[in-house]
Amino acid sequence: MTAQRSVGIVLFEGFELLDVFGPVELLSVLPEEYRIVYLADEPGPVRSSQGAEVVATESLAAGRTPDIVLIPGGAGTRLLVDDEVFLDRFATWASPSPIITSVCTGSAVLAAAGLLEGYRATSNKRAFTWAATHGDDVEWVPHARWVEDRDRWTSSGVAAGMDMTAALIAHLSGQPAARDAARIIELEVHDDPRWDPFAEHYGLGR
Numbered sequence: 001m002t003a004q005r006s007v008g009i010v011l012f013e014g015f016e017l018l019d020v021f022g023p024v025e026l027l028s029v030l031p032e033e034y035r036i037v038y039l040a041d042e043p044g045p046v047r048s049s050q051g052a053e054v055v056a057t058e059s060l061a062a063g064r065t066p067d068i069v070l071i072p073g074g075a076g077t078r079l080l081v082d083d084e085v086f087l088d089r090f091a092t093w094a095s096p097s098p099i100i101t102s103v104c105t106g107s108a109v110l111a112a113a114g115l116l117e118g119y120r121a122t123s124n125k126r127a128f129t130w131a132a133t134h135g136d137d138v139e140w141v142p143h144a145r146w147v148e149d150r151d152r153w154t155s156s157g158v159a160a161g162m163d164m165t166a167a168l169i170a171h172l173s174g175q176p177a178a179r180d181a182a183r184i185i186e187l188e189v190h191d192d193p194r195w196d197p198f199a200e201h202y203g204l205g206r
Contacts, residue, residue, distance in 0.1 A: 005172070006035050008092065008097070011056050014076025018158050019103035020054070023070060023165040027161060030179040033173055039063045041086060042141035049074045060093045068168075069097045073104025073124055073157070081112040081134055099167065103161030110154070111135030120149040124157030124200040134196040142204035143189040143196050156196060163190045 007027055009020055040046050040056035044146040047053050071090075076099045080086055091113040094100055098119040102110050110116045111134035121129035122144040126187035132140040141147050146155040148171075155164035170178035182189045199205075 005035060005037050005068055006064075007068045007070060008063065008094075009015035009036060010060070010069065010071040011038055011040040011054055012074075012076045012086075012096075013047055013078055014049050014074050014079070015046070015072045016074035016104060016158060017048045017050050017052060019072030019161050020048075020070075021072060022162040023158060024104065024182045026162060026165045026169060026187070027183055029097045029184050030169070030173065030177060032097055033177070034068075036115075036201040037063070037066060041089070049076070053102075058089065060089050065093055065096045067098055070098045071106035072161075073101045073102070073106045073127075075104040075110075077109050080109050097150050099153065099168075101155075101164070103155050103164070104157045104193070105131050107131055107154040108134045111138050112201065116152060116154075119152045121145050121152065121154040122147045122156055123154065125196070125202045125204060127156065128202065128204055143192055143199040145190055145195050146193050150178055156198065162187060163193075167191065167193070177185050 010044045035191040038056045039060055043056050044057050045053040045055050076121045105127050107121050107123040112162050116135050120139040120141050122141045143159050155161045165181055166178045
């Protein structure tokens with residue numbers, strides 16, 4: 001039997017809905033293996049970029065560090081990268097986690113919090129140039145659907161988070177589990193992390 005892993009989803013004002021619920025949809029197919037927890041600065045409803053609110057049940061200050069951290073992107077990341085109080089609190093909470101992941105411009109927040117120093121990472125291609133200004137020792141990879149570097153997993157924009165999550169499930173639970181999860185939600189997964197037509201569209205190199 002595989003031990004259940006906790007997945008801490010970090011919410012903030014202006015987060016991108018699909019960055020959260022794309023990965024959650026896949027992970028929730030395997031409830032015996034993954035337990036989802038929603039956290040924010042304070043418990044309560046958190047408004048997404050699309051206007052829908054999601055209830056955070058725990059605060060970063062009080063919540064236990066999960067086995068897997070996931071921070072989404074969204075318009076709100078533009079403020080978070082300059083919020084030193086949040087970044088310090090987030091880094092203290094997240095850094096002990098065995099696996100830290102991001103979707104879209106969530107990687108800019110990881111970098112601003114010092115959690116990508118010495119790592120390779122990617123981000124949303126439309127916002128890649130901005131994201132890559134964060135962090136002091138980050139090897140930003142422009143041409144990648146997602147990047148796995150040891151205990152850090154970062155994905156390109158929005159829907160790419162689902163491909164990264166499928167790869168993470170395959171890594172942790174086995175390829176059959178990842179295939180079954182994708183089949184159940186009728187998702188055709190891009191399983192090559194080098195597949196990235198959007199980098200070319202936005203004029204980014206390899």
